[in-house]
Amino acid sequence: MAGIGPGWSEKSLMVEGHRIAYRVSDTVPDAVPIVHVHGFAISGSYLMPTARRLAHRATNLVPDLPGYGRSERRDATLGIPSLATALVEILDALGLERAVLVGNSMGCPVVLEVAHMNPERVDRVVLVSPAGGVHNQPLRRAIKQLATDGVRESPRMARVAVPDYLRFGPVNTFNLFSELTRFPSLERLLGTPVPALAVIGSRDPFMAPPYRIREVGRQAPDHITVALIEGAAHAINFSHPGELAHVIESWLDGVEIVDDPDEPGFTRVLQLPRDP
Template identity: 55%
Template sequence: MSSRKPIPEPGERKLPRRPASELAEKWTRIDGVDVFYRESPNPTKDERVMAHVHGFGLSGRYLLPTAERLADEFHTYVPDLPGFGRSGKRRDMLDIPDLARAAVDFFDDRGVEKATLVGNSMGCPVIIEFAHRYPERIDRAVLVSPAGGLFNQPLRRAIKQLSQDAPREPVKMARVAVPDYVRFGVPSTMKMFRSLTQYPSLQRLLEMRIPTLVVLGQRDPLLPHAHRVDEIASQTDSHVLVVMLEGAAHAINFSHPGQLAHVIRHFMDDLPIENDPAWPGHVRLYEVHRGKHHPPAQPRG
């Protein structure tokens, strides 16, 4: 383990060093790879641990708006998984099971026994695989705009969906995403896309037995319609709470951090999913599905 900042390889494009977050920026070294991550600056021992897992080709930077809003209530981590963002690359290309293993290695390195995982897009299959392989290490799962599977195949369809999503996201999102995509590169994109779309997300999701929150954007072109989501979620009677956010597209963690942090807090405390009257009229949350054995929502005292 090391706190030093790695020296870039010759010819490697230097990324901005200006802190992009209120969270502390740190480095460690795991299995010979330098891993960059952000952490709550002053965590306490009794805080629940929450880690945020980024999407396809991206770093954890776009997750910060939501993570920062929860950092005072949870011991928060936002890592760049190996091969992504500012973290080093591995010689062998990571797939979904590899990334789940990288996540548990990160927790081992940080001395974290158990955590709630919050993922966006590709981060959701990583969390699902994490829960499948290491169920004793995960407390709850929050799956925001889960990606992958048949609905995003073939690649040309996924590219079309992404092109439809881009104008629905805040302009500032491009300033974060484009440098990450360029750094990730075309060869990595092809390999990672193949792994993502072949991963059995639905089967694994239905096997999960931990409290799970799924948050969907009503304007997200990468996901099926809400009625199809409800149909799928109804195949399990154990654990899934599905919430739709009107006015949101795919990158909810970046575009609607206040609303997402709000619903995560309520989910973590088993409170009813309620809208804040201060929100704009075009933004509201509503339940699509609640599993029969999901922890019952407790009314506010």
Template identity: 55%
Template sequence: MHPRRPASTLAERWTMVDGVDIFYRESVNPPDARVITHLHGFGLSGRYLLPTAELLADEFHTLVPDLPGFGRSAKPRNVALDIPDLAHAAARFLDAKDIAKTSLVGNSMGCPVIVEFARRYPERIDRAVLVSPAGGLHNQPLRRAVGQLARDGGREPRKMVGVATPDYLRFGVPSTFKMFRALTQYPSLQRLLELKVPTLVVLGTRDPLLPGPARIKEIAAQDENHVLIVVLDGAAHAINFSHPAELAHVIRLFMDDRPIVDVPGSPRTRIIELHRGANHPEAREEKS
């Protein structure tokens, strides 16, 4: 028999957070490596984030936890977690790892969790990367969100079905209704505009969970501070899974305040800069 192929090149580990067993994946890096923590979306585990996380693990101390109640992590007893609770859980996870500060990369529901984390623990976040943010008015009511997810399913790689289905089944219908209510009640846009750390927002042109280009530009115009918005042409919602090379490339550039350009030698996906706040670090460099 052939040995079982590891599910990830990252090490698979467990820790305890507020009495709850938390499963996570971690890279092995030098002690001075910058930390990036990846936060998953609604009903899912961190497994679908691995294609991007693994590409960044050579340079960054990479962590991919399953938040409490998701994936292989245990559920808190008699507690329906909301966005602030998940942000607190992320902070407590970092406490368990003895990590004082991190950059955060989130997809879908992971984005409002990051925004809340930045509001509660501003001294603990270096940079924020929000990939396909979800939870706004465009995703309400639940039947609309379900329809959007169904359309998105046909636009994602077939392998995504095999990754996502076990996570959704494990999460369960009751948890889905409770978490959706908590997600849609969270003031994501207001909190986003209040962010005080360098922030990269990555959107896909084929994402049915996001509003149209006109609304995105209208929202972007409200921010002149730290937000950089980049669009991946042809990508849908689960960009971390479907376009890992392009996303990892953009994240590396953002982390080093370098200009956002296409992946060298790759014609697969155009990377388009849609908006740059006047006070973004790279914008300030261009002015000087």
């Protein structure tokens, strides 16, 4: 595929009788693969900037979930639990027994569901701008947040997102967005059975205010880490790929997460108070 980058190829496979398109980097032996999961109404193409930065350490895969991008639609638009099931089916079809799952926006609830359903298949989860929950309710508030984020993102993001949104369709977008706003992402994170890293942007209008994050953090187990990238909005995978990849790699390697001075944005780990 033109523009996908050296060391990458675009392929497809059949899952439940429907074609799934995906992008895959060159194989890195003896490393747990990294699978990137996109947000609602959009394909995985906007995740590529971060995936490219991580391709040196592991095989990276960026699928389009059923009904998105170049993947075929199912008979009905899939909700979050069904998308999680579809993601497990994709892992099966790819022969991946275990993977690191990196979600963005709606991709975060999807990977959280996979971690809860099949923890043995998930090495770790990275939740970039996890959407959903009371801060995104009622729906009119979430729509306003979406509009606010639109003007905070890079204009280049619109060139990637708008064609995908138009293809997905306004009715499907509205229905799935409504479901996403009702998904309790922060609370679901508390019970995740695998190590988890949440990365949030300081300019993300979808995120809960700091006091709410601290409140949830008091209940968080020790295997959950939260990092903040100053200056980033919702689509961090696209706008701040170098800084995000640096944060992910530091966490995967078990080293202290500090800012990369050569990349846009400033990262700091939020010190979450824990319940005694």
